[in-house]
Amino acid sequence: MSNEKELMDTVKGIFFEVFSNLAQSDFSWEKEQKDYESWDSFAQLNLITFSEAKFNITLTLEESIDIKSAKDLLETIQSHLT
Amino acid sequence: MNIINFLKNNVEKYPAKTAVIDEQRSITFSELYQEVQNFSNSISFLNEKNIISLVSENSILFIIAYLGIINSGKIVHLIPPEISENNLSDQIKTSDSKIIISNKLVKKNFANYKSIKIQILEFEEILSRCDNKIRKSETNNIAYLIYTSGTTSKPKGVPISHSMIEFTTKNIIKVLKYSNSDVDLLPLPLHHSFGLGCVHTSLYVGSTLVLLKNATDLQYILESLIKFNVTTLAVIPATLTKFLSFDRDVLKSNFSKIRLIITNSTSIPKKTVQNFKVILKEGNLATYYGLTEASRSTFMIFNKNNEREESVGRISPEVKIKIINEEQSDLKPGEICIKGNNVITKYWNNDNADKNLVDGWLQTGDIGYFDKQGYLFLKGRNDEIINIGGEKVTPIEIESIVKDITGVEDVAAFGIDHEIFGQIIKLNVIKTKNSDLDKSQILSYCIKNLEKFKIPSKIDFVEKIPKTDYGKVKRFMLK
Numbered sequence: 001m002s003n004e005k006e007l008m009d010t011v012k013g014i015f016f017e018v019f020s021n022l023a024q025s026d027f028s029w030e031k032e033q034k035d036y037e038s039w040d041s042f043a044q045l046n047l048i049t050f051s052e053a054k055f056n057i058t059l060t061l062e063e064s065i066d067i068k069s070a071k072d073l074l075e076t077i078q079s080h081l082t
Numbered sequence: 083m084n085i086i087n088f089l090k091n092n093v094e095k096y097p098a099k100t101a102v103i104d105e106q107r108s109i110t111f112s113e114l115y116q117e118v119q120n121f122s123n124s125i126s127f128l129n130e131k132n133i134i135s136l137v138s139e140n141s142i143l144f145i146i147a148y149l150g151i152i153n154s155g156k157i158v159h160l161i162p163p164e165i166s167e168n169n170l171s172d173q174i175k176t177s178d179s180k181i182i183i184s185n186k187l188v189k190k191n192f193a194n195y196k197s198i199k200i201q202i203l204e205f206e207e208i209l210s211r212c213d214n215k216i217r218k219s220e221t222n223n224i225a226y227l228i229y230t231s232g233t234t235s236k237p238k239g240v241p242i243s244h245s246m247i248e249f250t251t252k253n254i255i256k257v258l259k260y261s262n263s264d265v266d267l268l269p270l271p272l273h274h275s276f277g278l279g280c281v282h283t284s285l286y287v288g289s290t291l292v293l294l295k296n297a298t299d300l301q302y303i304l305e306s307l308i309k310f311n312v313t314t315l316a317v318i319p320a321t322l323t324k325f326l327s328f329d330r331d332v333l334k335s336n337f338s339k340i341r342l343i344i345t346n347s348t349s350i351p352k353k354t355v356q357n358f359k360v361i362l363k364e365g366n367l368a369t370y371y372g373l374t375e376a377s378r379s380t381f382m383i384f385n386k387n388n389e390r391e392e393s394v395g396r397i398s399p400e401v402k403i404k405i406i407n408e409e410q411s412d413l414k415p416g417e418i419c420i421k422g423n424n425v426i427t428k429y430w431n432n433d434n435a436d437k438n439l440v441d442g443w444l445q446t447g448d449i450g451y452f453d454k455q456g457y458l459f460l461k462g463r464n465d466e467i468i469n470i471g472g473e474k475v476t477p478i479e480i481e482s483i484v485k486d487i488t489g490v491e492d493v494a495a496f497g498i499d500h501e502i503f504g505q506i507i508k509l510n511v512i513k514t515k516n517s518d519l520d521k522s523q524i525l526s527y528c529i530k531n532l533e534k535f536k537i538p539s540k541i542d543f544v545e546k547i548p549k550t551d552y553g554k555v556k557r558f559m560l561k
Contacts, residue, residue, distance in 0.1 A: 017529055041471060042534040045503065046525075049539045053521035061501055 007081070011074045014050045018043055029071040051077055084244050085225060085282060086153045088251075089115055092288040096262070101285075103310065104142045104293045111288070114146065121150025124212040128156070128181060133227065135174065135182040137161040137192075140272055140293040143205050145281065147183055148226075148272070157241070158226040160273040163188050167195040169237060173229055174200060176239055176431050183208055227430055228275060230374050239430025240374045242275070249423040250377045251282045253398045257381040258342060258368060260314070262288040267312040269294035269303055269321075275374045276346045280316045289314075297321045300328070304336045314342040318553040319350040320492070322367075326357055333361045341365040346553070351485040355384050355391040369394055371458060375429075376420040376444050379403060380458050392482065393457040394450075398424070403458065404443070405451055412452045415461050419443045449476060466557055468497035468505050473535040477557065480507060480538065483531045489519035494547045494555045498540065506539040510547055510560060 016022055019038055033039045048064045051057070051073060057080040067073050089111065092101065097112035109117070128134065134151050136158050138144040151158045159177045161170065170192070173179075182202040184192065189202050225244050229237035254260065266284050268291060270277040284291040292310045294303065297317055304325075306312065322345060325333060337343075342365055343358065350369060358367045371380040371394035380403070382395025397403050401424060407416025421443045429435035438445045449461040462476025469475075477495035484493040492512040497505035513519050521541045528537045548556040 017526055018534075020529065038534075040534075041502070042473075042537075045506065045539055046529065046534055046537045049537065050522060050525050050529075053525055053541065065502075 007078065008074060010054060011051070011070065011077060014047060014054060014073075015070055018046045018050060027070070029074065030069060033068045047073060055081065057081070083248050084152075085247055085285065086118070086149060088282065088285040089118065089149065092285070096288050099262075099288065100290045101288075102142050102145055102291045102293060104140065105295060107142060109142050114142075114149075117146045118149040118153055120212045121146050121209065122154040123215060124208045124210075125151065125154055125156070125183075127211060131156070131180040132222075133157045133159050133177055133179045135159040135161050135177070135179040136184070137163055137165070137182060137188050137273070138185045138205070139163060139187075140268070140270075140277075140295050141185075142293070143185070144272055145293075147205060147208075148281075151183075152222075152225050155222045157222060157224045160226055160228050160278075162271065162273045163191075167197060169229075170195060171197040173237070173239070174198060177227055178431070226278070228273065228278075228374055238432055238435045240426055241428070241430050242374075242377075242426070246377070246424055246426070247282055249400075250279060251286045253378055253381075253401075253424070254279060254283050255287060256399060257383075258314075258344060260284075260287045260289060264289035264313045264341075265292060265311055266290070266314045266316070267292045267294065267303070267306055267310065268316050269297040269306075270316055270318070275372075275377050276316065276318075279377060280344075300324055304328070304332070307336050307340065311339065313339060314344065315340055316344045319345050319354065319369075320549075320553045322358060323351055323354045326354065330361070334363065337361050337365070338363055343367045345369045350391075352391045352482065353486060359384060359386055370398075371395065371460065372424070373444075373446060373448075376401075376422070376425045376446070378424060379420045379422070382457070390453070390457050390459075393453070393459050395458060396456050397458070398422070406445075413454065415449050415451045417464060418446045418448045418450045418458075418460075420446060466496075468495075468507055470497075470500075470505055470507065470535050471503040475507065475536050477555075480509070480528075480532065480536060483528060484509060484511065484524060484538075487519070487524060487527050489514055489517035490524075491517075492547055494557065494560055495538065496557050496560045498561065500539070507536065508540040508542070508560075509538045510542050510544045512545065512547060513543055 048059055055077055063076050067076055092111040093115045098110050100108050101111040101114045102109050134156050136147055148158055159179045180200055184202055186204055189204055192198055192202055223243050224241045225247055227239055227241050229239050260283050266289050268280050272278055340362060366383050366385050368383045370378045372378045378398055379401050380395040380397055382393050401422035404419050405412045405416040406419055407414050425444045447464045449464060450458050452458055462478040466477055467474050480495035481493050484490055490511055491514045494510045495507055498508045500506040524541055548559040
């Protein structure tokens with residue numbers, strides 16, 4: 001349980017690093033890419049890059065494209081760690 | 083004025099003054115001139131050979147041979163000792179050189195190069211042919227031929243005339259105020275225009291030149307500063323950065339008599355400039371921008387009153403620089419073009435490269451812009467630009483940010499192919515000893531300091547970054 005909490009905190013941390021102007025109250029796991037003003041293709045690339053570096057994993061192109069929310073990112077990372 | 087006249091003038095003014103010191107001996111201006119004459123005499127049997135290739139480590143003998151060949155009216159083709167067989171073979175073919183003069187070690191190495199068919203003679207073999215007959219000095223418009231380092235393309239032959247040398251040397255002296263009271267320490271190889279420019283400057287003003295064989299032994303350089311009462315030092319930026327690992331008081335003490343450190347136009351980390359502004363008590367750190375084809379086109383003297391640590395300075399006297407871009411503004415990034423008596427009129431047997439010379443303007447392929455006060459800033463090279471989904475990024479701007487991260491010793495940025503973006507940015511990073519820096523720390527720093535399309539997408543920690551002798555990254559080897 002604590003590992004999952006730690007993982008969620010780290011993924012959330014990645015979001016706040018990439019979207020440095022994002023307020024805590026504006027974050028939600030379900031909120032989708034289209035609802036973020038600054039989540040464009042470069043931000044997507046940075047989310048993937050940051051996640052790969054943080055967890056020492058490599059996401060496929062398909063996985064990278066399919067990530068549309070923080071929850072998607074979390075689940076994709078989880079699938080690489082288990 | 084022929085550069086042999088530089089030497090002759092000093093023979094008249096200071097015959098007994100020490101001209102050059104190497105790791106074995108020293109030589110006065112008068113002795114140097116005599117040995118140059120002897121060398122010219124010794125190669126008189128090579129009459130029909132107009133171009134002579136010269137390759138050797140730094141030594142007094144190198145300078146004697148270099149000046150001796152020029153004094154005999156021939157062109158010196160300068161070759162780096164560590165040249166690959168393919169490159170050497172290309173250079174010999176395109177330069178039309180018929181003979182190589184070298185030291186013993188290089189001759190032995192080159193003997194393994196099966197594709198090199200021309201004669202290789204050692205210095206001693208040449209000098210044994212001196213018959214002491216007095217022969218008249220000959221002149222040739224071209225003094226030497228040097229091949230560009232080839233960071234992005236195949237090396238191109240660049241012929242340098244005596245008038246270019248004279249023009250550039252006078253500019254160096256005017257801006258950097260070299261004088262006959264200087265002692266110039268040169269731990270740079272002499273087969274490059276940076277090192278050669280320093281030799282010409284010392285010969286022109288009649289200062290004493292101290293040659294070291296390599297720039298990697300930092301302790302030896304520090305000791306040499308004191309031992310020879312050195313006043314000027316020429317080094318590449320990487321050497322300066324490495325000096326910063328020494329105790330600060332040791333550096334301040336060893337550099338206390340230095341009035342000038344000159345470095346070349348490879349980007350100098352801002353931190354290095356800032357540190358040396360403090361380390362040098364009375365002196366200044368300076369840099370220049372130029373290419374072999376257009377030597378010393380700008381000069382930058384970093385001092386406490388000038389905060390432009392990332393500039394390569396202002397345009398040299400009687401040189402013109404314009405920036406070509408869509409906005410038609412020198413204040414916006416674009417290709418740097420140079421015109422002046424420091425610029426070649428033609429490449430050596432290379433019609434394709436000659437297309438870069440239009441109405442006397444050299445199209446450098448370098449990207450830069452001026453600020454309103456006329457200081458030039460480099461952004462990288464046209465052919466190094468990384469295009470990420472239509473957004474263009476120069477490696478140099480990424481590298482200058484990453485170099486500021488504690489734990490980063492060196493970094494090279496370059497583009498790699500990507501299915502969606504066309505290209506993405508990759509970094510090869512060398513960590514400092516014992517650093518526990520990780521990739522996410524680098525990314526965090528980049529996110530805070532760069533636009534989002536400039537954030538690297540791949541990072542590798544590496545042991546080495548391929549570079550030329552003068553510290554320019556060989557990006558084509560990274561891709």
